[in-house]
Amino acid sequence: MFDTLQDRLAATFKGLRGKGRLTDADIDATARQIRIALLEADVNLGVVKDFVAAVKQRCRGEELSKALNPTQQIIKIVNEELVEILGGQTRTVRFAKNPPTVIMLAGLQGAGKTTLAGKLARWFKDEGHSPLLAACDLQRPNAVTQLQVVGERAGVHVFAPEPGNGVGDPIQVARDSVEEARHKLYDVLIIDTAGRLGVDAELMQQAADIKAATDPSETLFVVDAMIGQDAVNTAVAFQEGVGFDGVVLTKLDGDARGGAALSIARVVGKPIMFASSGEGLKDFDVFHPDRMASRILDMGDMLTLIEQAEKAFDQEQSQAAAEKLMAGKGQFGLDDFLGLMRQMRQMGPMSKIMGMLPGVGQMKSVSDIDEREVDRIEAIICAMTPAERADVGILNGSRRARIARGTGVEVRDVNNLVNRFVDARKMMNQMSQGMGGGMMGSMAR
């Protein structure tokens, strides 16, 4: 997702590189290209207009004329405006004063609600809560069973109507599930509700009734990011018919253009709170507007990368890597890279992780990354001496030939790896200089 947008924006900024001063004509041309990039990515027209107007206004203002490096300043402005349309600050879950905190999921059939219910439950569990799932989708014949399977996988109990008790009333089940949670001291209750293939009045009414009966702390609108502008239209319909507090984007692993989903927060004025990017329980994350913007601008998502590594693995090693990255000047070596890569590999497919690395998004489609290629990268780095890993600058022709021989690859493969690594690192250094308070700054916070 967002590949085209990334490519387009990268090309736009590349065209400006090296220019000491930007004329009004440069700014207009840039604004036009950004407009085309956003429209091509399927971002909502109204959102595009506002976005481009804001960027243009800021570029014409003092900000740019005072900047030492106008191109980096434009990237900074675009980044900040992107964060803004994505909802600004990261929005965390509001917990109820008196447990259980009720989280209700609403959305169309196939949006990914049931799958999400499991991921969310698992996430709450990992955060130290004791969640309960409630099966209130009594429309789809096997929805209850599906939630039970998902719950089992997540290790979370599912409250469901007894089989054979007739069709059941989802509003009553929802009410009972709140009682059950209160009674058995579950502090978070996640309610899965029924969806339809299209928006319809009965569906809206049922969701509104469940909402009224359970008074959720958060009603989350779950939407498939691959359905294009329909995502925006459906969001508007649900906002009017049911009302919600936050959005969950699903199927961000798909190859659709995705821009429509990025417009929802601005159009309905509600934040995107979570994002789902696969069918596995762990393919799920809190949505951070700033990190998503960095990712779209292909600055990589080093913060997420390092945070995930920190969470699961060797804290000291991750911390040291983060510090070296921030220090710039090539201190971040291949050893640090290898360390992070090994830690990350234990967490999931490398393709997902590589997508977070700066520059990689531009180089190839993330889904094309072959795990065997990652094995090869690891082997090449392992064939280097510690000194070579610390300073790739000493890798002359004969060293490269030795490494290639030792790994059973071509010298070209070694060159490739080194070049990619150096490019990515250079890019991060540039970003950290040009954007003082930006991504690199936020890593220190």
Ligand code: GDP
């Ligand atoms: P519901 O009808 O809203 O409950 O949707 P489901 O949870 O049943 O999901 C519909 C389909 O989408 C299922 O086949 C899921 O496995 C799939 N799905 C859900 N979330 C994701 C995701 O983030 N990525 C991908 N690729 N598939 C997903």
